[in-house]
Amino acid sequence: MQEASFSYFQQRQLPGCLLYTTDAGNKMKQSLLRILLVSFLAYSNAGDALACKCQGTSTVHGSVRSADIVFSGEVLSSTITYNYDSLGVEITGDTTDMKFQWRGIPTAVVIIKVDKIYKGKSSSDIITILTSTRGASCGVLFNIGSIYIVYATVTDELPFTDKLKRRTFDCKTFWTHQCTRTQEWNKEEVVELKKIR
DSSP, X not given: OOOOOOSSEEEEEETTEEEEEEHHHHHHHHHHHHHHHHHHHHHHHHHHHHSXXXXXXXXXXXXXXXXXXXXXXXXXXXXXXXXXXXXTEEEEEOOTTOSSOGGGSOEEEEEEEEEXXXXXXXXXXXXXXXXXXXXXXXOXXXXXXXXXXXXXXSEEEOTTOSSEEEEEOSTTEEEOOTTSOOEEOOHHHHHHHHHHO
């Protein structure tokens, strides 16, 4: 049997079968691949566009001045909640033109046993830290069992908006985010903190 040769068709051999595809089919595949490639590149850059962005680099002195409390301690637990009412948090600001469900933003509730306080006061040696659960929202991702130096405040602005603020009302619950100097414990940071005292 002689195989036909068509200029309009391209021959593709697969094990056990002979397929013919049109040049138009190949052009469609190429167009689809281009669309997929452009979509992939746009999506991969979207992470950068939505990533946490901080204004400049914070110094130890500036971060201490901005914080209500600075301490070091070990992370005992971390849970996620959507229930702001259970946190003892007041939300203030105008929500009338908000395009997203701000109550649906998950918050990490991190329990830390305090080792040393460098600034501020707490009514307990156990402090609750609230932070976003997502790095793109500037949340700090705490590891259970690790020791951190935490720079925290009693108020926090919700990510993606400057219209809402969150405030805690007890002396043992605070907010932190990536734009503070909150980080795993290291000697260099402690040395700088001691210079400020």
